[in-house]
Amino acid sequence: MKHEQLAVYFIMGTQNVKNRQALEVLEEALQAGVTIFQFREKGDGALKGPDYEQFARECQALCKTYQVPFIVNDDVDLAVALQADGVHIGQDDEKARKVREKIGKGILGISAHSLEEVKEAVRHGADYVGIGPVFPTKSKADAKSPVGTELLEQVVANFPDLPAVAIGGITEERASAVLQTGIGGVAVISAICESPYIQATVKQLKR
Numbered sequence: 001m002k003h004e005q006l007a008v009y010f011i012m013g014t015q016n017v018k019n020r021q022a023l024e025v026l027e028e029a030l031q032a033g034v035t036i037f038q039f040r041e042k043g044d045g046a047l048k049g050p051d052y053e054q055f056a057r058e059c060q061a062l063c064k065t066y067q068v069p070f071i072v073n074d075d076v077d078l079a080v081a082l083q084a085d086g087v088h089i090g091q092d093d094e095k096a097r098k099v100r101e102k103i104g105k106g107i108l109g110i111s112a113h114s115l116e117e118v119k120e121a122v123r124h125g126a127d128y129v130g131i132g133p134v135f136p137t138k139s140k141a142d143a144k145s146p147v148g149t150e151l152l153e154q155v156v157a158n159f160p161d162l163p164a165v166a167i168g169g170i171t172e173e174r175a176s177a178v179l180q181t182g183i184g185g186v187a188v189i190s191a192i193c194e195s196p197y198i199q200a201t202v203k204q205l206k207r
C-alpha cells in the first residue's frame with residue numbers, strides 16, 4: 001500500500017457517535033477527504049448480530065462511493081464475508097499468519113507498541129503498522145501506556161519504507177507534532193466523531 005493512503009485514517013463505530021447518525025458522520029468525513037476507514041464496532045453500546053453486519057455493509061457502501069479503502073477491525077470472518085479491502089489486528093487478536101491465509105492479498109494492518117513489535121509485524125507481512133497510543137486516549141478502555149512521539153521517530157528511522165500510522169489521543173492541535181516525526185499519517189476516532197466541523201478538522205489533521 002502507498003504511504004499517502006494512511007494520511008488521515010478514520011476509525012468509527014456507532015458507540016463513538018453521540019447525538020448524530022453514525023453514517024452521517026462517516027459521509028461527512030469521506031467528503032472532507034479521509035484517506036482510509038476502519039469499521040470498529042466494539043465496546044459498550046456497540047451493535048451486535050444482524051444490526052452489526054448491516055451497519056458494516058452500509059459503511060462499506062459509503063466508502064465504495066468515495067473510493068476509500070474499507071478496513072474491518074478484529075473480525076476477520078466479517079472482512080472475508082464482505083470482501084473488505086482489509087483487516088486490522090492487534091497483538092491479542094487472531095494470529096497474523098492465519099489472517100493472511102484468510103484474506104489473501106487484502107490489506108493487513110497490525111498494531112505495534114514497540115520497535116520489536118514493528119519488526120515482528122513486518123516479518124508477518126503487515127502492509128502497514130498502527131503505532132500507539134501516542135497520547136492518552138479515552139476511546140479504548142484497554143489501551144496501553146502512551147508511547148510518545150519518540151517511538152514514531154524510531155519507527156521512521158528504522159523502517160523508512162514501511163507504511164505506518166500514529167494512533168491514540170491525536171487531536172487537531174497535536175497532529176503537526178506527530179507528523180513532524182515523518183510518520184505516514186494519523187489515525188483518529190474522537191477528533192472526527194466529536195468535531196462540530198469535520199471538514200476543518202480533517203484539513204487540520206492533514207497538515
Ligand SMILES: Cc1ncc(COP(=O)(O)OP(=O)(O)O)c(N)n1
Pocket residue numbers: 009011038040042073074088089090091092093109110111112129130131132140165167187
Ligand atoms: C490503525 C490502528 N492502529 C491500532 C489499532 C488498535 O488495534 P488493537 O490493539 O487490536 O485494539 P482494538 O482496536 O481492536 O481495540 C487500530 N484499531 N487501528
Ligand SMILES: Cc1nc(C(=O)O)sc1CCOP(=O)(O)O
Pocket residue numbers: 011111130131132133134136137138139140143144167168169170187188189190191
Ligand atoms: C483504537 C485505538 N487503538 C489504539 C492503540 O494504541 O493501539 S488507541 C485507539 C483509540 C484511538 O481513539 P482516539 O483517536 O479517540 O484517541
Ligand SMILES: [Mg+2]
Pocket residue numbers: 073074088089090093
Ligand atoms: Mg484488535
